[in-house]
Amino acid sequence: MKKSIGAKTIIYPTPVLVVGTYDPAGKPNVMTAAWGGICCSSPPCIAIALRSATYTYHNIVRQGAFTVNIPSEKHARYADYFGMVSGKDTDKFAVSGLTPVKSSVVNAPYIEEIPFALECKLIHQIEVGLHTLFVGEILDIKAEESVLDEKGMIDIEKVRPFFYAPEANAYYRMGEFLGEAFSIGRAVKS
Amino acid sequence: MKKSIGAKTIIYPTPVLVVGTYDPAGKPNVMTAAWGGICCSSPPCIAIALRSATYTYHNIVRQGAFTVNIPSEKHARYADYFGMVSGKDTDKFAVSGLTPVKSSVVNAPYIEEIPFALECKLIHQIEVGLHTLFVGEILDIKAEESVLDEKGMIDIEKVRPFFYAPEANAYYRMGEFLGEAFSIGRAVKS
Numbered sequence: 001m002k003k004s005i006g007a008k009t010i011i012y013p014t015p016v017l018v019v020g021t022y023d024p025a026g027k028p029n030v031m032t033a034a035w036g037g038i039c040c041s042s043p044p045c046i047a048i049a050l051r052s053a054t055y056t057y058h059n060i061v062r063q064g065a066f067t068v069n070i071p072s073e074k075h076a077r078y079a080d081y082f083g084m085v086s087g088k089d090t091d092k093f094a095v096s097g098l099t100p101v102k103s104s105v106v107n108a109p110y111i112e113e114i115p116f117a118l119e120c121k122l123i124h125q126i127e128v129g130l131h132t133l134f135v136g137e138i139l140d141i142k143a144e145e146s147v148l149d150e151k152g153m154i155d156i157e158k159v160r161p162f163f164y165a166p167e168a169n170a171y172y173r174m175g176e177f178l179g180e181a182f183s184i185g186r187a188v189k190s
Numbered sequence: 191m192k193k194s195i196g197a198k199t200i201i202y203p204t205p206v207l208v209v210g211t212y213d214p215a216g217k218p219n220v221m222t223a224a225w226g227g228i229c230c231s232s233p234p235c236i237a238i239a240l241r242s243a244t245y246t247y248h249n250i251v252r253q254g255a256f257t258v259n260i261p262s263e264k265h266a267r268y269a270d271y272f273g274m275v276s277g278k279d280t281d282k283f284a285v286s287g288l289t290p291v292k293s294s295v296v297n298a299p300y301i302e303e304i305p306f307a308l309e310c311k312l313i314h315q316i317e318v319g320l321h322t323l324f325v326g327e328i329l330d331i332k333a334e335e336s337v338l339d340e341k342g343m344i345d346i347e348k349v350r351p352f353f354y355a356p357e358a359n360a361y362y363r364m365g366e367f368l369g370e371a372f373s374i375g376r377a378v379k380s
Contacts (some may be wrong), residue, residue, distance in 0.1 A: 002291070002302070002332035009228045010331065010344055011236065011260055012351035013203045013364065037227035038199045038356075039239040040318040046201065047237060047323060049229040076368055081375030096378050101192070112192070118201070118222055126316055128230040128325060133237060135318060141200065142192035144289070154200055156355045161202035162368050163353065165346045166228075169372065173365030174203065178266055178352050181359045185271030188286050 009035075013163035013182035014077050016171070017048060020100070020109045020117070021059035028100035028109035029087030030069070031056045032079045034164045035131065044138040046118060049131040058133055060122055060189035065106035068136075073162040073173050075114055080171070102103040105139040115159050116143035199225075203353035206361070209238060210257035210290070210299045211249035218290035218299035219277030220259070221246045222269050224354045225321070234328040236308060239321040245277040250312055250324055253335070257306040258326075263272050263352040263363050265304055270361070295329040305349050306333035311348035 014034040025053045036048035060066050071079045078096050093100050100109035103119040110117035120136025149155040162171050204224040211219050226238035250256050255377035261269045283290050289302035293309040310326025323361050333364040348358045355375050
């Protein structure tokens with residue numbers, strides 16, 4: 001029998017999404033968000049939830065565009081840093097030494113050193129409460145050759161992504177292969 | 191320099207969300223979704239993306255309620271099974287042998303054997319494209335005592351969640367602790 005623990009915002013895992021935007025002066029900025037996910041296959045879309053207190057929120061509203069960069073575990077300190085300070089006061093690219101690259105398809109920057117980035121055009125903005133949900137259509141993905149497999153697709157074992165655990169306030173590595181999807185469930189049917 | 195690989199729906203990690211609903215006859219159903227995430231802190235909300243072809247989609251629209259169950263790695267075969275067949279033709283609780291429990295706060299069932307469940311009231315429905323984004327306000331979480339820490343909070347190390355890797359079409363275990371959030375980023379500033 002389960003116990004009530006109250007209304008909390010806990011799911012596992014939550015991704016580490018590094019959101020890239022330009023400010024009104026054209027300065028590239030990045031912030032880290034844990035709340036978001038893919039939300040449509042056709043058109044391909046991603047949703048990210050941001051507070052209006054963030055610098056990124058206003059950049060997305062103004063530019064109608066953003067990128068979502070997926071870091072490797074070796075980039076964890078950068079992703080954490082991007083969530084600790086505001087682009088209003090800080091040039092996070094200058095401090096981190098990472099390199100902004102202007103997307104070829106939307107008016108937003110991605111990070112050269114991070115393995116891959118989704119380039120998104122804002123198509124919906126939903127006011128949920130303290131957070132606003134931005135839905136971006138994914139127009140392209142730019143990826144490093146080093147994380148692609150022989151078919152040219154992204155290989156998770158080469159990316160080595162990590163995730164955020166909200167309650168623990170901690171990052172965890174990806175673990176071992178557990179099983180094939182649409183396959184291990186067959187054991188339940190029989 | 192990065193390479194274009196086209197507009198794809200890839201982020202890592204994606205969660206394994208087991209969505210519980212009642213059908214019009216009151217039959218409990220569960221399906222597994224990888225596309226969703228927390229989307230607001232106040233009110234606490236989660237967004238999940240579903241196709242209208244699913245049985246769950248119509249149950250949510252009718253009942254205005256759903257649960258999101260977070261499985262442990264030991265439940266991987268059940269979660270996979272719940273994504274392989276439709277509740278339209280199958281009683282997935284009967285086949286799996288798992289136990290539906292009616293939520294005390296919304297008209298939706300959660301799974302007794304799975305460590306914790308978010309109980310959600312539908313507050314927004316956004317037509318994105320092939321998928322619809324359902325935003326549910328989290329009214330409570332029900333959790334097993336066995337996954338709580340000494341403060342009564344959910345302990346990720348006890349839950350042992352797993353995640354889905356879209357391109358690989360595979361499940362992966364959670365890995366080792368990587369670092370504290372809002373902490374390891376300090377190394378970048380100095």
